[in-house]
Amino acid sequence: MKLIIDDADTKAISRLVEYYPIDGVTTNPSILAKSGRQPFEVLKEIRSIIGQELELHVQVVARDAAGMLDDAHRIVSELGEGTFVKVPSVPEGFKAMKAMHAEGINITATAIYTPMQGFVAAKAGASYAAPYVNRIDNMGYDGVGVAKAIHDVFRANDLPCEVLAASFKNSQQVLDLARHGIGAATVAPAVIDGLVKNAAIDAAVDAFVADFEGLVGAGKTMATL
Ligand code: G3P
Numbered sequence: 001m002k003l004i005i006d007d008a009d010t011k012a013i014s015r016l017v018e019y020y021p022i023d024g025v026t027t028n029p030s031i032l033a034k035s036g037r038q039p040f041e042v043l044k045e046i047r048s049i050i051g052q053e054l055e056l057h058v059q060v061v062a063r064d065a066a067g068m069l070d071d072a073h074r075i076v077s078e079l080g081e082g083t084f085v086k087v088p089s090v091p092e093g094f095k096a097m098k099a100m101h102a103e104g105i106n107i108t109a110t111a112i113y114t115p116m117q118g119f120v121a122a123k124a125g126a127s128y129a130a131p132y133v134n135r136i137d138n139m140g141y142d143g144v145g146v147a148k149a150i151h152d153v154f155r156a157n158d159l160p161c162e163v164l165a166a167s168f169k170n171s172q173q174v175l176d177l178a179r180h181g182i183g184a185a186t187v188a189p190a191v192i193d194g195l196v197k198n199a200a201i202d203a204a205v206d207a208f209v210a211d212f213e214g215l216v217g218a219g220k221t222m223a224t225l
Contacts (some may be wrong), residue, residue, distance in 0.1 A: 056080075
């Protein structure tokens with residue numbers, strides 16, 4: 001399962017890319033609005049931080065297929081051909097996905113709340129389908145279950161599309177999907193930090209250091225013995 005950052009905060013992205021095995025960054029119009037910066041200015045800065053090797057996912061904003069295709073062309077020309085263009089999984093979006101797929105543009109189908117949206121998006125040429133796990137949970141349904149169902153539909157139908165689950169609020173939702181072997185999870189910085197934060201871990205590391213320093217002296221490490 002790829003681990004992707006769902007944010008446009010360039011300081012947070014730099015820190016997370018330095019410390020964790022990150023596979024990319026996803027954004028959406030609301031995330032860009034939260035940055036308070038001009039969209040292509042902040043997106044180009046993100047691209048310069050992550051390089052061309054890591055994935056960057058950027059969403060179209062137009063409501064009709066022709067406008068979505070125009071948005072896609074601009075996104076790819078500004079941010080690189082490998083950029084994944086996020087397209088809402090609505091009828092105009094499926095029409096746009098078919099046209100983008102014919103042009104070889106990488107597509108991430110987004111705004112997915114049901115397995116059948118994922119199925120149709122994959123048939124329309126999407127490489128990723130993004131169900132909104134926590135938002136589905138908040139509607140009283142099972143977000144992790146929907147993401148797993150989409151993964152299973154792709155495998156059962158031999159569709160070359162992966163689940164890129166989004167909208168997480170806790171580690172357990174991410175773990176459940178990692179155990180199922182979905183393609184990717186895109187996670188906000190605070191939740192990524194929470195994946196490996198635990199007082200017992202810190203206490204174990206502190207005890208190792210204290211024991212070692214008790215043996216050889218304060219501040220000593222293997223390198224400075
Ligand atoms: O792109 C969709 C994803 O970022 C939604 O996350 O936390 O707004 O539900 P959230």
